[in-house]
Amino acid sequence: MLAQQLVNGVMLGAVYALIAIGYTLIFGVLGMLHLAHGEVFMIGAFVGLVVATHLSGNVMLALAAAMLATGLLGLLIERVAFRPLRGAHHLAPLATTIGAGIALQETARWYFGPEQQGFPATITLTLWEVGPLRVSSVQVFILAAALALMAAVHLFLARTRAGRAVRATAEDPAVAGLLGVNVEAVILITFFVASTLAGAAGVLVGLAYNSVHPFIGVQMGIKGLVVMLLGGLGNVPGAMLGGVVLGVLEVLGVAYLASSYRDAFAFGAVMVILLWRPEGLLGLRVQRRD
Amino acid sequence: MRYRWLCVVVMAIAVVGLLARGVPAAGLGGKAVKLGAIYSITGKGAEWGEHSKIATEIAVEEINRAGGIGGVPVEVSIQDTGTEVGPAISLARKLILEDKVLAILGPCFSSEFEALAPLLDRLKTMIVSQCSAKPGISALSTWAFRNTLTSDKQLDPAIKIWKDRYGVKSAVIIYDSADAVSAAEGSKVLPALLKKYGVEVKEVLTYQTKDIDFSAQITKAKSVNPDGIALGACYQQAANIVREARKQGMKQPFLGSACVGSPEFAKLTGQEGEGTIIGSAGWPDDPKPKTAAFLKKFMERSGGKKPNYGGMRSYDNVYIMKHVIETSGVTNKPGDLEADRARIREGWSKVKDFDGITGLTTIDANGDGTGKATVLTVKDSQLVKVEY
Structure with missing residues (x-):
C-alpha cells in the first residue's frame, strides 16, 4: 500500500509543483506576490475543458489552448494589476491581484456556472499494473507532462538568452537594465511563462481529479x-x-493519520521544515537587503 | 369616460370571479402574500439552491396565474446564502424583521438549518427545509420544519437493497467530516444501519469538502478489500471518489444518500457509477402526471437538467404553504403578522397526506416529513427508481 500511496503523492505533488514554479518565477523576478495565480490556474482548467468538450477530444490540443489562453491572461494581469503599481509599496500588488482573482472567479461563475464539472469520459483510461502498483494512462500523462514542462522551464532559464535575462533581472533589475537587459520584456516573458504553467496545471488537475469549478483556484x-x-x-x-x-x-x-487533517498535517510538517531551514529546502542562505 | 367605467366593472367581476375560485374562506388582506426563501444558490450547495429557486419560481407563477393565495398574489423573496451559515442567519433575520415575511422556505443544508433553528423561538417565524437530512435537528425548535426525510429514513431501505443485490457483508465508510449531514451519516447513521443489517464496517475514512484528491483514501480502502463502499458525501465529491476507485481498479458497488441523490451524480460518474444505490426523497422521472408536468417545466428553465429532490420538494413546499395559509385562518393584515405567523406554524404541524410531486407528505411531531423513501440507482447515466 505504501508504494501506491507514494505514487498518489508524487502525482499530486507534480501538479502543485507546476503552480509553485509560476509563483516562484514571478516572485523571483518582481519580488512580488501574484495572488491571482490560482485563478489563472482555474481559467486554464476551464479553457482546457471547453476545448476538450466542444472542439476536439484531443488532450494535447486542450493543453496547448489552455496554456496559450492563460499566458495571454498573465500578460493582461501584469498590465492591469502590476504595471500601474511599479515602484509603489511592495504590498500594493497584493490588493490588486486579490481583486483580479475575485474578478476572474466571478467571471467564471457567471459564464460556466458554479457547479463542478469534469472532463468528458471519452479521454480513455488504460490501467497498467506494475507489481502491486496501479498506474493509469492519465497519471502517466500528467507526470510526463509535468516533468517535460519543468525540464523546459529549467532549460529556458539555464540555456537561453531570454532565460539568462530573466535570471539577471531577478538578481537585480536596476543593474540588469543598465547592462542592456530589456527589463520590461523580461517581466512580460516571466508572466507569460509562469501563467502557461498554471494553465497546464489546470488542465492536468481537471484530467486527474475531475473537479473544475470557479473556486478551485x-x-x-x-x-x-x-x-x-x-x-x-x-x-x-x-x-x-x-x-x-x-x-x-x-x-x-x-x-496513516486522520484523513480530515490532511492539510493540518501537511502544513504543520512544512512549518517544521521551515523552522529548520527558513530559506526553504533548496533556498540559498543569503540575506538580501533591498 | 363610459368606457373607463365599463373597464372597472369588468375588472371587479374578474376579481370577484378569481376570489370565488377555490378559496374556502374570505380572501386575504394586503396586496401580496409575502414569503421569504433562503437557498444556497452559490457555494458548495449551488446546485441544490439553483434547483430550489427554479422550482419555487415555477410554483409561484402557477399559483399566481390561478389566482394567488386566497385571492392575493404570492411573492417569494429568494435570497442566496452562498451555502454559508452566517449569511443564512442574517438573511433569515432580514426577511423576518425587515421584510416582514409570513414564513421562510429553506434552508437546504443541515449546517444552515441547525444553526438557524434555535433562533426561531425568538424570531417566531417558521422555516421549512426542502432537503436538510441530518437526523434530529427539527426538534431544535417548534418553528423548524423539514418537508423531507432524514438520512436514516432515506438510507434504511437503500442499505437493505444494496446488501441483498450485491451480497455486501463488509464495507468501508468514506465521509465528508466538514459537512453537517455527511458527517452525521458517516459517523452515526451509516454505522448504526450497517450494523442493523449485519454488514461489518472494516474502515472509516474521512475527507473535507474542499479536497479534490481522494487517491490516498481509495488506496487505503482497497487495502482492506471490502464488499462495498458507503458514502456520507455530496454528489460532487461522491462522483470523484467513485471515479478514483475505478481508476485504482476497485469494482465494488457504492451506496450513497441524501446529498448524493442528484441527477448530476449519475451524469458525472456515467458507467463508473453504474449500479450505485442511493437513498433519496424524490424521483424526478416519476411518471405521475403532476410530477411529469413539473419535470417538463423545470427542464425548460434549467437548460435540460433534471431536478434533484430538493428542487422537487421546494415545489411541494410552496403548494403546502398555499394550502396552510388558506386553511388556517391567516388574514394577511399587517396588524396580524405575529398571529398569522403562529397560525402558519400551527397549520404546518398538522399537514397530513398532502399530495405533491414527491408523494404524500405528512409532518411528524418533530416537524420532519415522513413517508416512504425513494431508492434510486444509476443506470446508463440516469437515476432510476428501485421498487421495493
Missing part, C-alpha cells in the same frame, strides 16, 4: 504558495522538490 493557490515557501523563494528546482514533498506529506497524512 483558491485552494490550489494556497498550496502553490506553501510549496514556493517550502522550496525556497524564487528557486525553481526548489518549487519542483517542494511540490512533491507536499503532495507526499498530504497523502501519507491521509494514509
Whole structure:
C-alpha cells in the first residue's frame, strides 16, 4: 500500500509543483506576490475543458489552448494589476491581484456556472499494473507532462538568452537594465511563462481529479504558495522538490493519520521544515537587503 | 369616460370571479402574500439552491396565474446564502424583521438549518427545509420544519437493497467530516444501519469538502478489500471518489444518500457509477402526471437538467404553504403578522397526506416529513427508481 500511496503523492505533488514554479518565477523576478495565480490556474482548467468538450477530444490540443489562453491572461494581469503599481509599496500588488482573482472567479461563475464539472469520459483510461502498483494512462500523462514542462522551464532559464535575462533581472533589475537587459520584456516573458504553467496545471488537475469549478483556484493557490515557501523563494528546482514533498506529506497524512487533517498535517510538517531551514529546502542562505 | 367605467366593472367581476375560485374562506388582506426563501444558490450547495429557486419560481407563477393565495398574489423573496451559515442567519433575520415575511422556505443544508433553528423561538417565524437530512435537528425548535426525510429514513431501505443485490457483508465508510449531514451519516447513521443489517464496517475514512484528491483514501480502502463502499458525501465529491476507485481498479458497488441523490451524480460518474444505490426523497422521472408536468417545466428553465429532490420538494413546499395559509385562518393584515405567523406554524404541524410531486407528505411531531423513501440507482447515466 505504501508504494501506491507514494505514487498518489508524487502525482499530486507534480501538479502543485507546476503552480509553485509560476509563483516562484514571478516572485523571483518582481519580488512580488501574484495572488491571482490560482485563478489563472482555474481559467486554464476551464479553457482546457471547453476545448476538450466542444472542439476536439484531443488532450494535447486542450493543453496547448489552455496554456496559450492563460499566458495571454498573465500578460493582461501584469498590465492591469502590476504595471500601474511599479515602484509603489511592495504590498500594493497584493490588493490588486486579490481583486483580479475575485474578478476572474466571478467571471467564471457567471459564464460556466458554479457547479463542478469534469472532463468528458471519452479521454480513455488504460490501467497498467506494475507489481502491486496501479498506474493509469492519465497519471502517466500528467507526470510526463509535468516533468517535460519543468525540464523546459529549467532549460529556458539555464540555456537561453531570454532565460539568462530573466535570471539577471531577478538578481537585480536596476543593474540588469543598465547592462542592456530589456527589463520590461523580461517581466512580460516571466508572466507569460509562469501563467502557461498554471494553465497546464489546470488542465492536468481537471484530467486527474475531475473537479473544475470557479473556486478551485483558491485552494490550489494556497498550496502553490506553501510549496514556493517550502522550496525556497524564487528557486525553481526548489518549487519542483517542494511540490512533491507536499503532495507526499498530504497523502501519507491521509494514509496513516486522520484523513480530515490532511492539510493540518501537511502544513504543520512544512512549518517544521521551515523552522529548520527558513530559506526553504533548496533556498540559498543569503540575506538580501533591498 | 363610459368606457373607463365599463373597464372597472369588468375588472371587479374578474376579481370577484378569481376570489370565488377555490378559496374556502374570505380572501386575504394586503396586496401580496409575502414569503421569504433562503437557498444556497452559490457555494458548495449551488446546485441544490439553483434547483430550489427554479422550482419555487415555477410554483409561484402557477399559483399566481390561478389566482394567488386566497385571492392575493404570492411573492417569494429568494435570497442566496452562498451555502454559508452566517449569511443564512442574517438573511433569515432580514426577511423576518425587515421584510416582514409570513414564513421562510429553506434552508437546504443541515449546517444552515441547525444553526438557524434555535433562533426561531425568538424570531417566531417558521422555516421549512426542502432537503436538510441530518437526523434530529427539527426538534431544535417548534418553528423548524423539514418537508423531507432524514438520512436514516432515506438510507434504511437503500442499505437493505444494496446488501441483498450485491451480497455486501463488509464495507468501508468514506465521509465528508466538514459537512453537517455527511458527517452525521458517516459517523452515526451509516454505522448504526450497517450494523442493523449485519454488514461489518472494516474502515472509516474521512475527507473535507474542499479536497479534490481522494487517491490516498481509495488506496487505503482497497487495502482492506471490502464488499462495498458507503458514502456520507455530496454528489460532487461522491462522483470523484467513485471515479478514483475505478481508476485504482476497485469494482465494488457504492451506496450513497441524501446529498448524493442528484441527477448530476449519475451524469458525472456515467458507467463508473453504474449500479450505485442511493437513498433519496424524490424521483424526478416519476411518471405521475403532476410530477411529469413539473419535470417538463423545470427542464425548460434549467437548460435540460433534471431536478434533484430538493428542487422537487421546494415545489411541494410552496403548494403546502398555499394550502396552510388558506386553511388556517391567516388574514394577511399587517396588524396580524405575529398571529398569522403562529397560525402558519400551527397549520404546518398538522399537514397530513398532502399530495405533491414527491408523494404524500405528512409532518411528524418533530416537524420532519415522513413517508416512504425513494431508492434510486444509476443506470446508463440516469437515476432510476428501485421498487421495493
